[in-house]
Amino acid sequence: MARTQGSHSDITGPRIRAAALGLFARHGYAAVSMRQIAGEVGVQAGALYNYTPDKQTLLFELMRGHMEDLLAARAAEAAENPGADPMARLENFTRFHIRFHIERPDEVFIAYMELRNLDPANFAEIEHLRRAYEDELEMILRDGVGQGVFAVPDPRVASYAVIAMLNGVNTWYRSAGRLSLEEVETLYWDMVRKAVSA
């Protein structure tokens, strides 16, 4: 059968990334071999190298893809909700963060757990992207302090605190539980708002 390189690559690349994501999340990066990933996809180990030079690149691309998706989704959400009011922007950020991350438990787990396994240059690039996301929250907090609606002695530390609090939802929330996601968002928004308000 003649292979159409383009379309074959289009299908196999995402399947490889999905398999790697699942295996890394289940067993950890260091415990997973390229052979295992190939087996999960149903291709020969050698064929994997048509799509990625090595396992490190695969991990890096998963983490970079996750951060780029996050930044793109956040930019789209912010564009749909224009306005300069820091309180409204903070609520939008809070609800967005919970909704975006609850649907990506494996990516969130890996983003935290596998930082230690990134090569220094790759680590620096992921940190740069993460920083861009944190910067928006810090700017919202600074704007609110400037307008007197927020009282935050250290906006950088407060941005870490808010993001850590929101990330925690992933560790306990189950969609079949007693609370809807909308209710969870509202509970967290209530705490975030009070934590930073003047």
Add this chain to the structure above:
Amino acid sequence: MARTQGSHSDITGPRIRAAALGLFARHGYAAVSMRQIAGEVGVQAGALYNYTPDKQTLLFELMRGHMEDLLAARAAEAAENPGADPMARLENFTRFHIRFHIERPDEVFIAYMELRNLDPANFAEIEHLRRAYEDELEMILRDGVGQGVFAVPDPRVASYAVIAMLNGVNTWYRSAGRLSLEEVETLYWDMVRKAVSA
């Protein structure tokens, strides 16, 4: 040389646990072999089995030991600061949590990351201990709501949120950084207090 079983065991057991902790934190449980742990300690792989039946038991005992240390330290701290005022108890809990965990980055990392690798019975026991710790915070919040000093619509969810926020300190705080631990405690206490206050 005649071996004194008791004293030998007293020294080697902790060294095995320390080696396993470091290796699990660096590479992940699934990627670490009993042979590697033995190599780090400087004993034969076979000798390890005098101290632990298997790698799962080693992981479980590390996690259980961490939770038991946490509960014992917390009970001692609470005993030293008696009193029924929910605000004072919450401040004490907040500062204690940050101080206790900042000194144990590997244990904290493993407590989160390796839950997936516990056998079901072991997982249940760790969850039970963790629950006991969370229960104290939930009780402080409920008492404060009862006295009208806190406004927390869902004390259980609020306890998750507070603990996740405080755990986040470990991901960014460096003792050589611009803030002292005391300053960090105060910044977080300010946010926790406001987040739950009426």
